[in-house]
Amino acid sequence: MNSGILFLSLLGFLPLVIPVCPVPCKCATNIIDCTSKGLTVAKLPVTFRPSAEVIHLGYNRLTSIPNGLFDNLKSLQVVYLQGNPWECNCDILYLRSWLQWQQNRTLYRDVRCTSPAHLQDRVIAYLTEDEVISTCQYWYCSLALLSQLCLFILLFLQGILVIFITVYLQKFRRMNAEARSTTRDLHQHADSWVCSSRSPYNSY
Numbered sequence: 001m002n003s004g005i006l007f008l009s010l011l012g013f014l015p016l017v018i019p020v021c022p023v024p025c026k027c028a029t030n031i032i033d034c035t036s037k038g039l040t041v042a043k044l045p046v047t048f049r050p051s052a053e054v055i056h057l058g059y060n061r062l063t064s065i066p067n068g069l070f071d072n073l074k075s076l077q078v079v080y081l082q083g084n085p086w087e088c089n090c091d092i093l094y095l096r097s098w099l100q101w102q103q104n105r106t107l108y109r110d111v112r113c114t115s116p117a118h119l120q121d122r123v124i125a126y127l128t129e130d131e132v133i134s135t136c137q138y139w140y141c142s143l144a145l146l147s148q149l150c151l152f153i154l155l156f157l158q159g160i161l162v163i164f165i166t167v168y169l170q171k172f173r174r175m176n177a178e179a180r181s182t183t184r185d186l187h188q189h190a191d192s193w194v195c196s197s198r199s200p201y202n203s204y
Helices: 002-017 090-100 129-198
Strands: 026-028 031-033 054-056 078-080 113-115
Touching: 090 129
Parallel strands: 031 054, 054 078
Antiparallel strands: 026 031
């Protein structure tokens, strides 16, 4: 009876012990084939089985590889990455670093930049760090320009608001002054009427 319970318990833990083939890839022994599955960075499997030796990621829509994706795959021998629209900006730094650590770097001559224009068709494994960082600087410059533009628009709107408030306050003060003048005139007329009504000449 106890052995039966132990067996069922082990069956329950099997899914945790034996890695499942990531969707929508196909797996055979130590090969994971994700070729032409329309994968993007967002749809890429979060992890691969540790025993994987060959991974096919070619002909998808990958623009970069998430940081650390291949780091724990100790048995990994090759990853096929050709046919993807790689964007050689800050996000490509991990893939570039991983490729440069590979002994068989010549296998990755087809892994080339699609953008930006000045790096188009360059082999990612042979990019210098300065070339990649320069794209990050362009990105930061664009962000800085956008921030300055937003700040200018905000200051412009604040200026319009200040002008509107100033004009409104002047109008309010003018209306208040006119109201006080009208009230004072009414009081004067009222006092004159009261005085004239009390005059002894009006008793006859």
